[in-house]
Amino acid sequence: MTTPSGTPRRTPLHDVHAALGASFTDFAGWQMPVRYGSETAEHRAVRTAAGLFDLTHMGEIELTGPGAGAALDRALVGRPSAIGVGRARYSMICAEDGGIIDDLVVYRLADEHFLVVANASNVAVVAPEIAARAEGHDATVHDSSADWALLAVQGPASAEILAGLTELDVPSLRYYAIEAGSVAGADALVARTGYTGEDGFEVYCRPADAAAVWDALQRAGEPHGLVPAGLACRDTLRLEAGMPLYGNELTRDTTPYEANLGRVVALDKPEGFVGQAALAARKEQGPRRVLVGLVASGRRSPRAGYPVLDPATGAEVGEVTSGAPSPTLERPIAMAYVPPALATPGTRLQVSLRGAREDADVVELPFYTRAR
Structure with a gap:
């Protein structure tokens, strides 16, 4: 969403980003820092120490009231009413035909209070869609995106960095x-979630x-190797971790089953949800294409939109959704949709x-899994 101008x-x-020398890019209607120096160095810092991200462009939608859980059960493919207080769950909102409108994280802040985090590019669609699906339930839906800033500390040192700035028992x-608690004296919500494949908050x-x-997080993190x-x-980190990006791996033309995310769909909800019939049919029929990882043999990286070919015939059989050089694997990697018959690991x-x-x-997938 852009400004009226x-x-x-x-x-x-x-x-703050400008003072740190950030290069900016327009992303989903926001001017966001794309890098501060070397994106490879930033990537490696997150894998070995910690990185500090500004994610304020993400959207927040809050539901309150006795019917908030039931409203989300109707709106989303999962069962948010079963989330315990203080816990979170990954979910999706789908159209009647099963196509993915957005992927989401749902937090339950209290018995009658949920926080839904949507992608920046989709919040203007997701918020009214949830509100429409909540009609008839005793729930209030509010797009509270303007009320929140979102920072992320990601990497193996993140718990130690954050622990010194809050009264919360971060390691536990x-x-x-x-x-809920405070961070550097400010009221905050602290979640152990992220989009990098590393431990983080x-x-x-x-x-x-x-x-x-x-500023407090940056100063506390500097002795540990934290960098902005x-x-x-963030994109190469999530790619290595095999995490889908809306607009690339997830679209209105994709269902959770193609994306190997059928586990988030609760087809047995007796109350039903929008898209349930279409998703049940797709599960029964099996996906026409599936998401796979690719490791290229050369030095050049496949990029989104590049055709995937059958080596025997040269025929186009799929399409790359994301691709980049992997700083961790030191090889070009990609995710792509291909027919199920060509999805077996080892297929050339x-x-x-x-x-x-x-x-x-x-x-x-994933290409990379952190040591536990």
Whole structure:
């Protein structure tokens, strides 16, 4: 969403990023830091120490009231009413035909209070769609995106960095859990969630407190090797971790079953949900294409939109959805949709890189899994 003048919105941390020398890009109606120096160095810092991200462009939608859980059960493919207080769950909102409108994280803050986090590019669609699906339930739906700033500390040192700034027992906070407390003296919600494949935390605070919280996290993290990190390395981190991106792996033309995310769909909900019949049929029929990982044999990286080819015939059999050089694997990697018959790990395919055919092998996702 842009401003009324058509210019991209700025997060409360824009001046902080500029002072740090960030390069900016327009993303989903926001002007966001894409990198501060070397995106590869930022990527590696997150894998070995920690990175600090500004994610304020994400959207927050709050549901309150006795019927909030039931309303979300109707709106989403999962069963949010079964989420325990202080816990979170990954979910999706789908259209009647089963196509994915957005993928979401749902937090239950209290018995009658849920926080739904949507992608920046979709919140303007998701918020009214949830509100429409909540009609008839005793629930209030509010797009509270403007009320929140969102910072993320990701990496193996993140727990130690954050623990010194809050009274919360950070090391004991469970994965996909959230607690209210303070960070650097500011009221905040702290969640052990992220989009990098590393241990990490997301800190929700008021926009007016964002700069102070960022500064405190950066100062606390410097002895541990923390660096500010932009959207470019966030993309390569999530790609290595096999995490889908809306607009690439997830679209209105894709159902959760093609994306290997059928596990988030609760087809047995007796109350039903929007898209249930279409998704049940797709599960029964089986997906026509599935998401796979590819590791290229050469030095050039497959990119989104590049055709995937059958090496025997040269026929186009699929399409790359995301691709980049992997700083961790030091190989070009990609995700792509291909027919189920070609999705077995070890299958040799080819990618058309601007007319040149490059060998690529199917591998299991994710490409990278952190040591536990």
